Amino acid sequence: MSPIIQTSTLLQNCQTPELRKTREILIKLINSAIESVEPSSAMRKWLKTEAEKLGIDGYEKVVVVGGGKACAAMAIALEQTLGERLTEGIVNIPQGTMPKTPLRKVKLVEASHPIPDEPGMEGSRRMLELVGGLGQRALVICLISGGGSALMPLPAEGITLNELQEVTQLLLKSGATIQEVNAVRKHLSAVKGGQLARVAYPARVVSLIISDVVGDRLDTIASGPTYPDATTYSDALSVLKKYKLKEKVPPRIITRLINGMEGVIPETPKVGGECFRNAYYKIIASNTDALAAGAEVGRAHGLNVHILTTTMQGEAREVGGYLSRVAREVYETERPVPRPALLLLGGETTVTVRGEGIGGRNQELVLSTALGIAGLKTTTIASFSTDGIDGPTDAAGAVADGFTIQRAEQLGLEPSRYLENNDSYHFFRELGELLITGPTGTNVMDVTALIVS
Numbered sequence: 001m002s003p004i005i006q007t008s009t010l011l012q013n014c015q016t017p018e019l020r021k022t023r024e025i026l027i028k029l030i031n032s033a034i035e036s037v038e039p040s041s042a043m044r045k046w047l048k049t050e051a052e053k054l055g056i057d058g059y060e061k062v063v064v065v066g067g068g069k070a071c072a073a074m075a076i077a078l079e080q081t082l083g084e085r086l087t088e089g090i091v092n093i094p095q096g097t098m099p100k101t102p103l104r105k106v107k108l109v110e111a112s113h114p115i116p117d118e119p120g121m122e123g124s125r126r127m128l129e130l131v132g133g134l135g136q137r138a139l140v141i142c143l144i145s146g147g148g149s150a151l152m153p154l155p156a157e158g159i160t161l162n163e164l165q166e167v168t169q170l171l172l173k174s175g176a177t178i179q180e181v182n183a184v185r186k187h188l189s190a191v192k193g194g195q196l197a198r199v200a201y202p203a204r205v206v207s208l209i210i211s212d213v214v215g216d217r218l219d220t221i222a223s224g225p226t227y228p229d230a231t232t233y234s235d236a237l238s239v240l241k242k243y244k245l246k247e248k249v250p251p252r253i254i255t256r257l258i259n260g261m262e263g264v265i266p267e268t269p270k271v272g273g274e275c276f277r278n279a280y281y282k283i284i285a286s287n288t289d290a291l292a293a294g295a296e297v298g299r300a301h302g303l304n305v306h307i308l309t310t311t312m313q314g315e316a317r318e319v320g321g322y323l324s325r326v327a328r329e330v331y332e333t334e335r336p337v338p339r340p341a342l343l344l345l346g347g348e349t350t351v352t353v354r355g356e357g358i359g360g361r362n363q364e365l366v367l368s369t370a371l372g373i374a375g376l377k378t379t380t381i382a383s384f385s386t387d388g389i390d391g392p393t394d395a396a397g398a399v400a401d402g403f404t405i406q407r408a409e410q411l412g413l414e415p416s417r418y419l420e421n422n423d424s425y426h427f428f429r430e431l432g433e434l435l436i437t438g439p440t441g442t443n444v445m446d447v448t449a450l451i452v453s
Helices: 005-014 016-038 041-054 071-085 120-130 161-173 179-185 195-200 233-242 251-261 286-300 315-332 359-374 404-410 415-420 424-433
Strands: 059-066 090-096 106-111 138-144 204-210 279-285 304-312 341-347 377-385 397-403 447-453
Touching: 005 016, 016 397, 016 447, 041 195, 041 204, 041 279, 059 071, 059 120, 071 090, 071 138, 106 377, 106 404, 120 195, 138 377, 138 415, 161 179, 161 251, 161 279, 179 233, 195 204, 195 359, 233 251, 286 304, 286 447, 304 447, 315 341, 315 359, 315 447, 359 377, 359 397, 359 404, 359 424, 359 447, 397 424, 404 415, 404 424, 404 447, 415 424
Parallel strands: 059 090, 059 138, 090 106, 138 204, 204 279, 304 341
Antiparallel strands: 341 447, 377 397, 377 447
16 A cells, blocks of 8 residues: 655645644544555455355356456455466456566456556456356456446447547546446446346356445446446436537447437346346445544544545535535534544545646545635645545645645635636645555545544
C-alpha cells in the first residue's frame, strides 16, 4: 500500500496547531482506510474460511479469469494459496501495475484505464477462450474489482475497439452515473452483463469481488461479467438520449442498440438464466470496510464519529456545497453530531465536464466545500479515491480547511474560476494541498472525511 507521499507539505500548510493535529488524524484515517481493503489480505481471509467449502480438489480444472485495479494482488494471493491445484489463468490489470512477484499459473495482462485498449481487448478474448468449452467438472474463479469494465473491453460483434473507445470517452465526460455508463457498456460487449458466465456454463463459476459501486450492486461492479443483467438495449439507448449523445456516438453503436431492442440480436443474460445455476458470488472488501476503519481512527482520537452516508452520489460540486452547509450546522448547533466531530461519507460523485481544466471528482468536491467553509477556522475536509487515482490526474484527492480560500486569494488565485473551469487539480497543486498516494492496488470508491472541532 502507498502512504500519502507529501505528508510533510500538508502539515506545513496548517495555520494553527489545532489544524495540524486535525490533519495528522486525517492522514492516519486515509492510510487506515486504504489498508483495510488491501486485496491480498481480503483474499487470504476468504480463502482461509471459505475455499475448502468449494471442494477444489474435486475439480478436473481450476482456472482463474478477471480484471480490475485490485486483481494483481488478488491473483497473487490465489495462486500462492492454491498452488498446484490451480490449472491456469488470465487476468487484466492496469498499465504500470505489474507486480514484482512472479506468477507461474496466472498470466497478467496490462491494459488501459479508463479508456479501453488493444491489450485489454486481447486479454478479454483469451479469457473467453479459456472458459469456453469447460464442463461441469471445471471451476472458474473470476476475480473482479473496480476498473474491470475498462480493463475487460471485448467489443460485441460488429463494434470496433475505436468505436468503443469513442463512446466510453463521451460517457465519462457526460456526468452519467456508473450504473448508466455500464448499461451502455454491457450492450456493446461480449463479456459484460453476465456474458462471461454464459460462455463458461456449465462450469462452476465463483466470483470474488472487491466492490467499487454504491450499494455493492453485483450487476454494476465491472459491469457484472458473471451476474444477471437487469438493464436492456432500450435502457442503454435511453442513457445516450438523456445525455444528448445519440447524435455524437458512432452510427453502428445506435444500430446495434436498435437491433437489440427489436430482437435481432439476443439480450444479455437475465435473472433465472440457465448459465447462473452454478454461479456463486462473494464481496470480500467494500467501501463499508474503509469507512469502518476511518471511524475507528476517529474514535481513537476522541472524535464523535457520524457516518453521514454510505451512498454518496451526485455532482461533486453540489455534494461539496451540501457538506459545507453541514459543517456550519455542526459548528453552530452541534447537529447532527457534537463537536469535535468527524463526519464520514462513502460513495462516488460525478463531474459534468464543462470547462477545459484538469481535475477529479474528489478534488472538485473539496474545492466546492472550501468555498463554503471559508472562515470556519476549526474545519478541515479531505476526500480521496481509494485507488489513488482521482480522474485523469496523479492525485487521489485533496484537503482543505477554513483558511484555504484566504491562502488562495493571497496567492492571486480565484477559486470560483478554477471550479467553473473544472480545474481543481491545478488549484490544489498551487496550494500544495493535493493528496498523492500513487496507485494503491485496490478500489472501493471514495471516502470523504470532514472534521469540525
